[in-house]
Amino acid sequence: MTSVWARFTTSAERLQGLKQDCQLILYPNGYILSVLVRIGDLAVKPLYWLFGSKKDLLAMPEDVQDVFGYALHQAQQGNKHTQAVPLKGFSGAGVLEVVEDYDGDTxxxxxxxxxxxxxxxxxxxxxxxxxxxxxxxxxIDLIKSRLKAAEEHAKGTKND
Structure with missing residues (x-):
């Protein structure tokens, strides 16, 4: 597997000295993916990819994928990446943005x-x-609509 997550989990395994198990869950609607990572006895928050967000990430340069993948993993562990900042126009610090410049592009x-x-x-x-x-x-409009979808998904998972 050559995805950013395989590279990242290998790196995390090397840093932590722990065996790493990953589980990928595909939902029937085909739009939301869940990745649950377990490092030793520490379970981290599941990561849900809305619509084409994972495909879009994987189309980016590998260095950018690594930064964003690490930022998302930090969020799964309950931490905040040093480059993560609240997205302007969204109340509070619940919607975060990570910006990375690479080869003249942002x-x-x-x-x-x-x-x-x-x-x-x-x-x-x-x-x-x-x-x-x-x-x-x-x-911005796309983020707002996906934020609503995330909220609906979160409400649905509470009933499971």
């Missing part, structure tokens, strides 16, 4: 930790706006 990953005991990867994209650091309205 990439962003947006995730939330505000619903239940899980991390939701909402959107991964290359910034194309010509209006400075402002996020394009299309991306």
């Amino acid at each position: 990439y962003r990953a947006v995730y939330t930790v505000k619903f239940g005991n899980a991390v939701y990867a909402l959107h991964c994209f290359q910034k194309k706006s010509t209006s400075g650091i402002k996020t394009a309205q299309h991306d």
Whole structure:
């Protein structure tokens, strides 16, 4: 397996000196994936990928994938990556953004930790706006709709 998660889990295993087990759960709707990682006796929060966010991440340069993958893993452990900041326009610190510059381009990953005991990867994209650091309205609208989907999913998992 050559995904960012395989590289990351190998790195985590080397750093922690612990055997690592990963479980990938595919939901019937095909839109939300869950990754539950267990390091030794420490279970971390599940990570849910909404719609095309994982595919978008995997289309990015490997160095960017590594930064975003590590940031999401930090969130799964209940920590905040040093590059993670609250996304402007969303109340509180529950919706976070990680920005990474690579080869003259800017990439962003947006995730939330505000619903239940899980991390939701909402959107991964290359910034194309010509209006400075402002996020394009299309991306904001997409993040808002995916945030609603994450909230609905979190409500549904409480009943399971």
